[in-house]
Amino acid sequence: MNKSNFTNYNFNLKENSRKLRQNMTSQERKLWYNFLKEYKVRFNRQRPIGSYIVDFYCSKAKLLLK
Numbered sequence: 001m002n003k004s005n006f007t008n009y010n011f012n013l014k015e016n017s018r019k020l021r022q023n024m025t026s027q028e029r030k031l032w033y034n035f036l037k038e039y040k041v042r043f044n045r046q047r048p049i050g051s052y053i054v055d056f057y058c059s060k061a062k063l064l065l066k
Contacts, residue, residue, distance in 0.1 A: 013048035020046040020053060028055060031065075 024032065024045070036043045036056060047057035049064070056065035 008050050010048040010050060013051075013053055017046040017048045017053045031056070 028045075032045060041058055041060055043065075044057045044059075045055070047054050049057065054064045054066055057063070
């Protein structure tokens with residue numbers, strides 16, 4: 001995957017990603033509130049990238065968690 005596809009924010013999926021953030025699974029909620037929310041490197045939840053919505057994304061580390 002080249003860099004432009006990796007960080008390409010898809011505004012067409014913005015509303016769907018917002019709904020997914022509001023309705024996280026119990027596993028996603030636990031990971032976010034117990035670990036990633038306060039982690040020293042910033043993570044985003046339900047980030048639209050390309051034609052996908054990834055569960056967690058760290059731009060600094062170029063890390064996707066699905």
